[in-house]
Amino acid sequence: MTTGMSTGAKPSTAIAGGGPSPAVAGADDVAPEDVASLQKITSVYVYEAPVRLWHWINALAIVVLAVTGYFIGSPPPAAAPGNTFDTFWFGYIRYAHFAAGYVLAVGFLGRIYWAIVGNHHARQLFYVALWSKKWWKEVLFELRWYFFLEKRPKKYVGHNPLAQFAMFFLFTLGVTFQIVTGFALYGEGLGEGSWADTLFGWVIPLFGGSMDVHTWHHLGMWWIMMFILTHVYVAIREDIMSRQSIVSTMISGTRTFKDDLPD
Amino acid sequence: MVATPNGFNLDTSGRRVVVDPVTRIEGHMRCEVNVDENNIIRNAVSTGTMWRGLEVILKGRDPRDAWAFTERICGVCTGTHALTSVRAVEDALGITIPDNANSIRNMMQLNLQIHDHIVHFYHLHALDWVNPVNALKADPKATSELQQAVSPSHPLSSPGYFRDVQNRVKRFVESGQLGLFKNGYWDNPAYLLPPEADLMAVTHYLEALDLQKEVVKVHTIFGGKNPHPNWLVGGVPCAINVHDTGAVGAINMERLNLVSSIIDLCKTFVKNVYIPDIIAIGGFYKSWLYGGGLSGKSVLAYGDIPENPSNFDPAQLHLPRGAIINGDLSKVHEVDVRDPEQIQEFVPHSWYKYADENKGLHPWDGVTEPNFALGPNTVGTKTNIKELDEAAKYSWIKAPRWRGHAMEVGPLARYVVGYASGHEVITDQIKGLLSTMNLPVGALFSTLGRTAARALEADYCADLQRHFFDKLIANIKNGDSSTANVEKWDPSKWPKEAKGVGMTEAPRGALGHWVQVKDGRIDNYQCVVPTTWNGSPRDNEGNIGAFEASLMDTYMERPDEPVEILRTLHSFDPCLACSTHVMSPEGEELTTVKVR
Amino acid sequence: MSQSIETFYEVMRRQGITRRSFLKFCSLTAAALGLGPAFAPKIANAMETKPRTPVIWVHGLECTCCSESFIRSAHPLVKDVVLSMISLDYDDTLMASAGHQAEAALQETIEKYKGNYILAVEGNPPLNEDGMYCIIGGKPFVEQLRHAAKDAKAIISWGACASYGCVQAAKPNPTRATPVHKVITDKPIIKVPGCPPIAEVMTGVITYMLTFDRMPELDRQGRPKMFYGQRIHDKCYRRPHFDAGQFVENWDDDAARRGECLYKMGCKGPTTYNACSTVRWNEGVSFPIQSGHGCIGCSEDGFWDNGPFYDRLAQVKQFGVEENADTLGRAAAAGVGGAIAVHAAVSALKRAQHKNEIKKGSSMSQGEE
Incomplete structure (x- = not known):
């Protein structure tokens, strides 16, 4: 059940009466309506349409980038000899890589835009509340949950703090690093004075040289691979074991909770 | 007065003369001598003054890359270290290269010999004998006659040609900006050439400068560039394709024609200019027979230019192998670079540390821990050395010895070994030159002998270059265009541990690389290079090295102007970057200096 | 105009530049400098009488390949450069004098042409052992370098050594060989990298x-844009084979004989800024790729530590391991994958246990459907 409002969600049921205020997850990512929503079997609109759309386009772009990027580093067996005009497959691999790179970068910019204008969940990707004691406590709790030291997970509307931590460091920083190094390398081909060279050309000497940037960009791909592995696994696991929906949320946008216990 | 075991009397009582930097060499070198009241050199101290530590840098790297690192030991004898390196790695891994690769490698190595000898003589050595300022006094017509007399077939010999060159030199000198010729010793009586010979030689200085850039194109064709062409473990990187599509990307007929034309060019220049110049200039310096040093006593050559691929049996090497000791030309000793008893390096007078400095170490067991320490009688400070103390450590060069003997290496050493072992071409060349110049065999053991041997060798190498070109063509004609053996390219096919040695005759003499490979990486790498032999400091027994020996008993016209010292040192074509690059395989932290 | 000194103007004339274009050049220069047309004759006069620019060429830790390359220059011929264009007043590889006289030549030039000479540096200074890994005149080379740099108009860093450190600075850099710009920080420095640089690029x-x-x-790294503005790959004649995916897979294979792309053999052309594929080497005869060997990237900073030369992927050197990015990445991904598998197994187990507990009649509803 959705409200369809971009400002977040209204709980379909309200809290009846006092009781201790529940421990609220993600200190900085909480609104009164979220608190309310935690208390009952309910569903709440979390991921707005642009976020969802971005997520899947982004996922596709990353798959294309990773596969083509891998082949750019380690080309498969050579093409048969012949006319170099009508045989262009390595060119196509690189083309696909660059095109997907643009999609990723533009999508990422759009996502940043949405972090500003969208609901507060849309901002979670771009910060971690390292300054918040409460946040660290939550992280600790999540770690204990993942190490099987807690029997019952907490409820979260958005990302849990550990997920947010992983999202920020593995994904957000990873993708930013890939975009910056990627376009720095792309700028080498576009040439001096091109937009990519002007914006990102400084990256090349920063790392030493072009080869160094290539190496780091390649390592960045593996960094994101590790994120994807973890992300997919945890999403499925949490879908099964946590107290809220995960996978379907990124399709429908709504988070449904499996119980109405507080916290 | 101290008598060295190898037969020299050192007397340090006279005036100390210091030459630093020694110029017109590769790298950095210092020389100190003591001259007596008659201006005769009675003690000589030669010091390598640079050190780069390449061997520790090589540790842990891919042995297939080692050639590129070692090639950068020296950009003058460019390529010869690379060739030695690929030979060492191939020896360790048991790789036999294709016949074509052998021919191409030989052509490149021979090409280097020719190039290096020409550049050395004209651009690094000639100014020790030739006075460009004096050339201004020459009569171009008389110069033309001299040119036609010494080399009738050299086309550039008209009076107008020499006048043009003279005018150019004149304009240059009168500009007051003498550039490279500034502060030369142009009024020193050690210069003996008449103005016409000076003008002829200066002209050839410029001709050789133009020519040398053509000579190296053989490297460019097969190796892609010069200096520092590319090499390959298992063969050569350039593929041959003379018949089919795509030939423009490989060695094709046009490339081969270019190689062939350069081989002709080399031969023509050496025959028409280089050797006649040696005879002409040498003729005026017949009385100056200093500088023999170790050449008449102990010489060493590893041999090179194998007729058959990956086969270093001395019987089929075009440049001879062998050692002669104590001046006994009747016995040419066999040289085995793998024998731990034969080649050993000592460090009691080198800025390195051994556990027991009375012992020498074979390169495969080489330990090299730097230890920059100056002796108690050093004049000056650590960073401002006025005079070195040769009783202590005084050089970045180690002291290699063959069965305990200090040896001279280089073109003269090769030619002495060739002469003593009855090498047909070499013997004929030596006899021919000596009879032309009307000199006895003993004249060979001198500064000029070294310079002359180099020219003769350039001539021989030019012929050998043609031989291997023809061999390559014949092979291609027979349908063999293979240039690389890739059976063991993949490290998974290598033994877990292996060791190998590569030898070449670099332009400056016997060069060896010793490599140990473990788990696909370099475990230890040691080079013993020609200038390590020649520039060697004293050893544990006090034997002096070839540079030092060659300076002994030389008369100096003016001790402040080191013309005679330069003359003899240059006759070795010193290469200091080569000689002083070693470092501990363990790469110990460097110790600090102690001025005691 | 002096008859004896070959001035700048004479050199230009000899290079085929007419008097008319020379004067035009002078007025353009005047305009470019923001000076009025009245200054053009003054500039012309200055150039007509200006002596050859003095060049001091010092050598640190190096292999002399830069000097060797320099003398290979075909246009202009090096003899014309040395005799007519510059005044090479100090160069210990080529100069006639030695020892004290050589040092005097250096000192005279520094004093006479204060602020007007070009300092060319081949090689680099080692800084360990108080600089005594390279000794000139009994003193550390770095002293000579600082001394000569002090009054130089500009500095040219020849080759990979002076520009970046080159082979002696490859890990672990036992002598602490240091590129020129890290020692001399108050002078304009032109880096001309390469091991060696191409002769005609140098001249x-x-x-x-x-x-x-x-x-x-100069570009961001201080290299002349005209020669180092593009990668070898950008103008490589084998580039069409790269785009087509036609690669040499093994030395001397059919693709090698057809001259196809050396990318898979580890060619560093795609990451190397240099003029090899355009100017080429030794009067345009060839360049490494044309002769069948990939580029080793010799004009790039730290190229020795970006090997092995025959692999597409460089060894990653930052994490104390010697593996390439793929090996490293695969290992890391396998690690993560393994951890996930174990975690998933434990999770399943825990879940099963938990379900059992619920079945055993726990009254607690855990929302397990």
């Missing part, structure tokens, strides 16, 4: 400075 940089009387335009 091209010098003649550019003489002809236009200005520093060449």
Whole structure:
């Protein structure tokens, strides 16, 4: 059940009466309506349409980038000899890589835009509340949950703090690093004075040289691979074991909770 | 007065003369001598003054890359270290290269010999004998006659040609900006050439400068560039394709024609200019027979230019192998670079540390821990050395010895070994030159002998270059265009541990690389290079090295102007970057200096 | 105009530049400098009478390949450069004098042409052991370098050694060989990297400075844009094979004989800024790729530590391991994958246990459907 409002969600049921205020997850990512929503079997609109759309386009772009990027580093067996005009497959691999790179970068910019204008969940990707004691406590709790030291997970509307931590460091920083190094390398081909060279050309000497940037960009791909592995696994696991929906949320946008216990 | 075991009397009582930097060499070198009241050199101290530590840098790297690192030991004898390196790695891994690769490698190595000898003589050595300022006094017509007399077939010999060159030199000198010729010793009586010979030689200085850039194109064709062409473990990187599509990307007929034309060019220049110049200039310096040093006593050559691929049996090497000791030309000793008893390096007078400095170490067991320490009688400070103390450590060069003997290496050493072992071409060349110049065999053991041997060798190498070109063509004609053996390219096919040695005759003499490979990486790498032999400091027994020996008993016209010292040192074509690059395989932290 | 000194003007004339274009050049220069047309004759006069620019060429830790390359220059011929364009007042590889006289030549030039000479540096200074890994005149080379740099108009860093450190600075850099710009920080420095640089690039940089009387335009890394503005790959004649995916897979295979792309053999052309594929080597005869061997990237900073030369992927050197990015990445991904598998197994187990507990009649509803 959705409200369809971009400002977040209204709980379909309200809290009846006092009781201790529940421990609220993600200190900085909480609104009164979220608190309310935690208390009952309910569903709440979390991921707005642009976020969802971005997520899947982004996922596709990353798959294309990773596969083509891998082949750019380690080309498969050579093409048969012949006319170099009508045989262009390595060119196509690189083309696909660059095109997907643009999609990723533009999508990422759009996502940043949405972090500003969208609901507060849309901002979670771009910060971690390292300054918040409460946040660290939550992280600790999540770690204990993942190490099987807690029997019952907490409820979260958005990302849990550990997920947010992983999202920020593995994904957000990873993708930013890939975009910056990627376009720095792309700028080498576009040439001096091109937009990519002007914006990102400084990256090349920063790392030493072009080869160094290539190496780091390649390592960045593996960094994101590790994120994807973890992300997919945890999403499925949490879908099964946590107290809220995960996978379907990124399709429908709504988070449904499996119980109405507080916290 | 101290008598060295190898037969020299050192007397340090006279005036100390210091030459630093020694110029017109590769790298950095210092020389100190003591001259007596008659201006005769009675003690000589030669010091390598640079050190780069390449061997520790090589540790842990891919042995297939080692050639590129070692090639950068020296950009003058460019390529010869690379060739030695690929030979060492191939020896360790048991790789036999294709016949074509052998021919191409030989052509490149021979090409280097020719190039290096020409550049050395004209651009690094000639100014020790030739006075460009004096050339201004020459009569171009008389110069033309001299040119036609010494080399009738050299086309550039008209009076107008020499006048043009003279005018150019004149304009240059009168500009007051003498550039490279500034502060030369142009009024020193050690210069003996008449103005016409000076003008002829200066002209050839410029001709050789133009020519040398053509000579190296053989490297460019097969190796892609010069200096520092590319090499390959298992063969050569350039593929041959003379018949089919795509030939423009490989060695094709046009490339081969270019190689062939350069081989002709080399031969023509050496025959028409280089050797006649040696005879002409040498003729005026017949009385100056200093500088023999170790050449008449102990010489060493590893041999090179194998007729058959990956086969270093001395019987089929075009440049001879062998050692002669104590001046006994009747016995040419066999040289085995793998024998731990034969080649050993000592460090009691080198800025390195051994556990027991009375012992020498074979390169495969080489330990090299730097230890920059100056002796108690050093004049000056650590960073401002006025005079070195040769009783202590005084050089970045180690002291290699063959069965305990200090040896001279280089073109003269090769030619002495060739002469003593009855090498047909070499013997004929030596006899021919000596009879032309009307000199006895003993004249060979001198500064000029070294310079002359180099020219003769350039001539021989030019012929050998043609031989291997023809061999390559014949092979291609027979349908063999293979240039690389890739059976063991993949490290998974290598033994877990292996060791190998590569030898070449670099332009400056016997060069060896010793490599140990473990788990696909370099475990230890040691080079013993020609200038390590020649520039060697004293050893544990006090034997002096070839540079030092060659300076002994030389008369100096003016001790402040080191013309005679330069003359003899240059006759070795010193290469200091080569000689002083070693470092501990363990790469110990460097110790600090102690001025005691 | 002096008859004896070959001036800048004479050199230009000899290079085929007419008097008319020379004067035009002078007025353009005047305009470019923001001076009125009245200054053009003054500039012309200055150039007509200006002596050859003095060059001091010092050598640190190096292999002399830069000097060797320099003398290979075909246009201009090196003899013309040395006799007519510059005044090479100190160069310990080529100069006639030695020892004290050589040091005097250096000192005279520094004093006489204070602020007007070009300092060319081949090699680099080692800083360990108080600099005594390279000794000139009994003193550390770094002293000579600092001394000569103090009054130089500009510095040219020849080759990979002076520009970046080159082979002696490859890990672990036992002598602490240090590129020039890290020792001399208050002078304009032109880096001309390569091991060695191409001969005509070297003389091209010098003649550019003489002809236009200005520093060449430099890129971010301080290299002349005119020769180092593009990668070898960008203008490689084998580039079509790269785009087509036609690669040499093994030395001397059919693709090698057809001259196809050396990318899979580890060619560093795609990451190397240099003029090899355009100017080429030794009067345009060839360049490494044309002769069948990939580029080893010799004009790039730290190229020795970006090997192995025959692998597409460089060894990653930052994490104390010697593996390439793929090996490293695969290992890390396998690690993560393994951890996930274990975690998933434990999770399943826990879940099963938990379900059992619920079945055993726990009254607690855990929302397990």
